[in-house]
Amino acid sequence: xxxxxxxxxxxxxxxxxxxxxxxxxxxxxxxxxxxxLAPEIVYRIPARHNYVGENSARNTEQYHSLAHELSPPxxxxxxxxxxALLTVRAQRALAPQAxxxxxxxxxxxxxxxxxxxxxxxxxxxxxxxxRVYSNFLLSFSHHSADNHLYTGQRRDVLRPQERGFxxxxxTIILDWNVITAPTLALFF
Amino acid sequence: xxxxxxxxxxDASFVSRRVFTDGDVYRREQQRxxxxxxxxxxxxxxxxxxxDFVTGFLGETPVIAARGQDGAIHVSVNSCTHRGLPVCxxxxxxxxxxICPYHNWTYALDGRxxxxxxxxxxxxxxxxxxxxxxxxxxxxxxxGLVFAxxxxxxxxxxxxxxxxxxxxxxxxxxxxxxxxxxxxPHKWRIAANWKLPVxxxxxxxxxxxxxxxxxxxxxxxxxxxNEFGLNVVPEPGHGAAIRLFPEGTDxxxxxxxxxxxxxxxxxxxxxAYLREVQDQxxxxxxxxxxxxxxxxxxxxxxxSFLWANSVIRVSHPRAPGQVDYWSWWVxxxxxxxxxxxxxxxxxxxxxxxxxxxxxxxxxxxxQQYLGSAIEQLDDQPYFYxxxxxxxxxxxxxxxxVGTSFNEHYARAFYLRWKRDIESAGDDARPDGEAR
Ligand code: FES
Ligand SMILES: [Fe+2]
Numbered sequence: 001x002x003x004x005x006x007x008x009x010x011x012x013x014x015x016x017x018x019x020x021x022x023x024x025x026x027x028x029x030x031x032x033x034x035x036x037l038a039p040e041i042v043y044r045i046p047a048r049h050n051y052v053g054e055n056s057a058r059n060t061e062q063y064h065s066l067a068h069e070l071s072p073p074x075x076x077x078x079x080x081x082x083x084a085l086l087t088v089r090a091q092r093a094l095a096p097q098a099x100x101x102x103x104x105x106x107x108x109x110x111x112x113x114x115x116x117x118x119x120x121x122x123x124x125x126x127x128x129x130x131r132v133y134s135n136f137l138l139s140f141s142h143h144s145a146d147n148h149l150y151t152g153q154r155r156d157v158l159r160p161q162e163r164g165f166x167x168x169x170x171t172i173i174l175d176w177n178v179i180t181a182p183t184l185a186l187f188f
Numbered sequence: 189x190x191x192x193x194x195x196x197x198x199d200a201s202f203v204s205r206r207v208f209t210d211g212d213v214y215r216r217e218q219q220r221x222x223x224x225x226x227x228x229x230x231x232x233x234x235x236x237x238x239x240d241f242v243t244g245f246l247g248e249t250p251v252i253a254a255r256g257q258d259g260a261i262h263v264s265v266n267s268c269t270h271r272g273l274p275v276c277x278x279x280x281x282x283x284x285x286x287i288c289p290y291h292n293w294t295y296a297l298d299g300r301x302x303x304x305x306x307x308x309x310x311x312x313x314x315x316x317x318x319x320x321x322x323x324x325x326x327x328x329x330x331x332g333l334v335f336a337x338x339x340x341x342x343x344x345x346x347x348x349x350x351x352x353x354x355x356x357x358x359x360x361x362x363x364x365x366x367x368x369x370x371x372x373p374h375k376w377r378i379a380a381n382w383k384l385p386v387x388x389x390x391x392x393x394x395x396x397x398x399x400x401x402x403x404x405x406x407x408x409x410x411x412x413x414n415e416f417g418l419n420v421v422p423e424p425g426h427g428a429a430i431r432l433f434p435e436g437t438d439x440x441x442x443x444x445x446x447x448x449x450x451x452x453x454x455x456x457x458x459x460a461y462l463r464e465v466q467d468q469x470x471x472x473x474x475x476x477x478x479x480x481x482x483x484x485x486x487x488x489x490x491x492s493f494l495w496a497n498s499v500i501r502v503s504h505p506r507a508p509g510q511v512d513y514w515s516w517w518v519x520x521x522x523x524x525x526x527x528x529x530x531x532x533x534x535x536x537x538x539x540x541x542x543x544x545x546x547x548x549x550x551x552x553x554x555q556q557y558l559g560s561a562i563e564q565l566d567d568q569p570y571f572y573x574x575x576x577x578x579x580x581x582x583x584x585x586x587x588x589v590g591t592s593f594n595e596h597y598a599r600a601f602y603l604r605w606k607r608d609i610e611s612a613g614d615d616a617r618p619d620g621e622a623r
Contacts, residue, residue, distance in 0.1 A: 045542060049372050052281040074525070075371030076517035076532045079542045092544065097401030100551035177279075178512060179376035182550060184542035 007118070014132055015114050017164045022109035025187050030090035033187065037083055038159055038166040045079040045172045045184060047071040070173065078184055079172075089185065100183065105142040107186070111135070113153075129168055132156045136188060140181065148181040150174070154188065192566050196606040200599035201573035207602070208381040208560040214508045216609040221489050222247025224608070226328070226335040226348050228491040228502055229253050231369035233332060233521065234280065235261055239297060242280040242372070245504050245512075246338055251324060252276050252286065253334065254297040261329075263336045264299030264321035275321065279372040299323050331360035332367065333500075335491075351422035351586035352487060355430070357473060358480050359495055362444060363465060364472070365522025369500070373514040376541040380553035381560070382490060382505035383605075385513055388549060389484040389492035389501060390427035391419040391597030394574070399548050409448040417483070417592030420585055424600040425488030429592065430495075431481040432585070439466040442481050445534065447496050458527045465520070476584045486597075488604060497539045498531065509557045513550075515540055572598050 017036075024033045048069050057063040071077050081089070093101045113135040120131040138150040157169035172188045195204045195213065207213060227246045230253045234242050241254035243266060250266040252275075266274045268288040275286040275295055285302060286295045294303040299321035307314055326337040328345035330353065335345050342348070349356065360367055378385070388395075393413055397404045404410050416431040433442050443466035445451055451459055470478035482495025492501035498519065504512040517535050519528045538545045559565075575594025582589040590596050 047371070047374050050277060050279045052278040052283065071371055074528070076374075076535050076540075078374055078540055079536060080532065081537075085537055088544065092402045095402045097398075097405065098548070099399055099401075100547045177375065179374075179541045182378075182554070183547045184540075185544065185547040 007116075010116055010118065010130075011114065014116055014130075014158065014165070015111075017158070018111045018114060018134060020164075022111050026107050026109055028093070028104060030093050030187070034083075034087060034090055036164075036167055037086065038168040039083055041081075041083050041086065041167055041169065043079065043081040043086060043170050044077050045174065045188075046077045047075070048174060048177055050177055066173070078174075078179075086187075089187075100185075103143070105140050105186075107141075108139045109188075110137040110139075112137070126157075128160050130158045130160065130165075132158050138186070138188065140186070142182065146182070150181055150186075150188070152188065190567060193569055195609075196602045197569070199573075199576065200602040200606075201571065201576050202569040203572050203598075203602050204569045205560040205562070205565055207605075208383065208557060209508050211508060213609065214505070216613070217505065218247055219613055220611055221605070221608050222249075222338075222505070224337070224339040224342065225489050226326075226337050226342065226345050226487075227489075228333060228487065228500070229263065229327075229336045230261075230334045231332050231367075231500070231516070231518070232261075232329060232334060233366075233368040235334070237282065239282045239284060240280075241276065241283055241297070243274075243276055243278065244502075244514075246324065246336060247505060249338065250274060251336070252299075252321075253327075253336070254283070256297040258298070260298075261327055261334060262298040263324035263327050264295075265324065267321070268293055268295075269301065269319045269321065270304075295321055331356060333360065349423075349426070349487065352426040352428070352485075354586050355420065355422055355428035355482070355485055356487075356493075358430075358477050358482055359444070359485075359493065359498075361473060362469060362477075363520035363522060364468070365520065367518050368521035369516045369518055370528075371517060373500075373502075373516045374540050375512055375514050376550075377506070378511050378513055378550045378553055379509055380511050380550070380557045381508060382503040382511040384553040384556055385501065385503045385511065385549075386486060386490055386492060387598050387601065388553070389494065390486035390601060391421075391429040391484070391592075391595075393417055393419065393429050393483060393592040394595075395552070399552055400545050403544060407448050412481075413483075413592050416481075418582075418585070419579075419590045419592055419594050419597050420582075420587045421579065421590075421597050421600045422587035423488075425604040427484075427486040427597040427601070428587070429483040429485075429597070431483065432476075433479045433481065435475075435479065437479065439463050442466060442479060444481070444495070445531065447534065450534065454530050455526070457524065458530045461520075461523055461527050486601075488601065494539060497535050499535050499539060509561070511553075572602065 051068045053063045092098045111134050115133040117131045134154045140148045152175055153173040155171040158165040159168050195207050229244050230242045235255040238255050238257055241252055243252050251263050252266045253263045256262045268275050270293050273288050273290050275288045292305050296302050301316045301319045324336045325340050397410045412431055416433055418430055420428040443462050445462040485493040490503040500516040502514045506512055572595050575590050578594055579588040579590035579596040
C-alpha cells in the first residue's frame with residue numbers, strides 16, 4: 001500500500017504529464033508528442049456495440065458490464081496502432097497533401113477524472129508500470145463552423161521515467177455507437 | 189427564369205448538383221430505388237445457428253435478419269404492429285423470440301406474432317396471423333452475401349448481379365474455406381449524400397494519388413494502377429475497379445493481401461498462407477482470376493466492397509446530406525487465428541472512421557455536399573465526361589472496360605439511377621409526389 005502523501009504526489013505527477021500532453025496535441029506539436037510514447041506502444045480504439053445481456057448474468061453487475069460492448073481482440077477494432085503507424089499519422093498531419101488536416105482542425109483537450117491504480121497488475125514485462133484511468137472531453141472545430149465534441153475514457157499503462165512517464169498502452173473507450181464526429185484519426 | 193438543366197444529361201457526362209441535395213429527389217430514391225432494388229443486409233457467417241440475428245436497414249427501413257427454427261434466413265421489418273416500437277434493439281445476438289418493450293407483444297424469429305399478454309384480460313379476438321411483423325419476402329444470397337428486397341416482384345438476385353458475379357467471385361470464392369464476417373459493422377455518420385461513398389468505391393481510382401497524396405504519391409500502388417488498372421462496368425450501376433497483371437506475373441505481386449509491399453511486413457506464416465491461396469487460384473477460379481488484383485467493387489445501389497482492404501460497405505441514406513456508412517470486416521474463414529489478426533491491419537490502418545485514407549475521403553464527400561447545395565449553381569452541373577466513349581468490351585473480362593481514370597462507372601450508375609427515379613411510381617405515401 002502506498003502512503004497517502006506518496007499517492008497525492010503520484011496523482012500530481014500524472015496530471016502534470018497529461019496536461020502537457022494535451023497542450024502539445026492542441027498546439028499540433030505531434031512530433032514532440034511522439035517522444036512520450038514507449039517503443040512498444042499499443043494504441044487502440046475498440047468499437048462499441050449494442051448487445052443483448054446474457055440472461056444468466058441478470059441482476060448482477062456482470063449483466064451490463066462494459067466489456068460486452070467493446071469489440072474483443074479477434075474483431076477488427078476501429079484502431080490498433082503501433083509506434084510506426086502513430087508516427088505516420090503524426091507526420092501526415094503536418095504534411096501539405098493531407099487535406100483533412102490542412103487547414104488543421106482546432107482542438108481543445110480537457111483531461112479529468114485521473115485515477116491511477118497503483119495496485120492493479122499492469123501485466124507481463126512491466127517496469128514499474130502503472131494503470132491509469134482518465135476521462136477526456138475534446139472539442140473539435142474545423143473549417144468555419146464544423147464543430148464537434150468527443151467524450152470518452154482513456155485506459156493507459158504509463159511507465160515512470162526520471163522525469164514524467166512513457167505511454168505504453170492506451171485504450172480509448174468512446175461513448176458512441178454510430179460515430180457522429182468526422183474522424184477518429186486524431187490523438188486522444 | 190431559364191429552365192434548369194436535366195438532373196442527368198443524355199450520356200451522363202453532366203450530372204446536376206441537385207441530384208445530391210434535392211429533397212424530392214431523395215424521396216424518389218427511397219420509393220423507386222431503395223424499395224425496388226436488391227440491398228445487402230448480412231453475411232451468412234453472421235447467421236450460422238438457428239436463433240442468430242442481426243439488425244440492419246433496407247434504405248431507411250429498419251429490419252431484423254434472423255436464422256429461423258426452420259433453418260432459413262427470415263427478414264422482418266423491425267417495428268411492432270401494436271405501436272411501432274422496434275422489437276429488437278441489439279445489433280446482433282442470439283434469441284428465441286423478440287419481445288417488444290412497450291406492451292411485450294412477442295414475435296417469432298420469422299416475424300409471426302406469438303403472444304399478446306393483454307389479450308386474456310379483454311374479450312378481443314385477435315387475428316394473430318394478420319398481425320405479424322411485416323415480412324420481407326425476397327431474400328437471396330450470392331456466395332454468402334445475403335441481399336433482401338422490399339419488391340416482391342424483383343428479378344432473381346443472380347440475374348440482377350449478372351456479370352458482377354465474375355468479380356464478386358474473385359474475392360468471395362477465392363478462399364477454399366469461404367469468407368467470414370467478424371463482428372458487427374463499424375458505423376459512422378457523414379454529412380454527405382449517400383451516393384458519394386458509392387461512386388467513390390465504384391471506380392473513382394483517379395482521386396487516389398491526389399486526395400491521398402501524402403501516402404499515394406509515387407508509391408508502388410500508384411504505379412501498378414497507372415500501368416495495369418482498369419475500370420470495369422460489368423452491368424450498368426455495378427462496378428469493379430481492378431488491376432489485370434500480365435500472364436506470368438509473380439504471386440507476391442498479384443496476391444490478395446499484398447498492397448504496396450504490405451505482405452512483406454507480415455509474418456512468414458501469413459505470407460505463406462496468402463501465397464498458397466494465390467497459387468491455387470488459377471485452378472480454383474480460372475487463369476484470368478489469377479491475374480486480377482482487385483481494388484473496389486460496387487453493386488447497385490449501395491453495396492461496396494473494398495477488395496484490397498477486405499471490408500464490405502453499405503451506404504445508408506438518412507437525408508440528402510446525411511449518410512450512415514457501415515463497414516464490415518471480412519476474412520478468409522480458414523485462415524489461422526494469428527493470420528486473421530495480422531490481416532486486420534489491411535483494413536483499419538487505412539480505412540474505417542480512423543483510416544489514414546478514409547479521413548480524407550469522408551471530408552471530401554462532406555465538402556462535395558456543401559458545393560452541391562449552392563443553389564445559384566443549379567445551372568452548372570458537374571462534369572462526368574472523363575474518358576467518354578473510350579470504354580470497350582474486353583477479350584478476357586466481362587462487361588465494358590476503360591482505364592482507371594475513365595468515369596464510365598459513374599455515367600452508367602447515373603443513367604440507371606435516372607431511369608429508376610423517373611420510372612412510374614406506385615408510391616407508398618400518397619403525398620410522395622408533393623414533398
Ligand atoms: S408497441 Fe409493441 S407491444 Fe405495444
Ligand atoms: Fe479515397
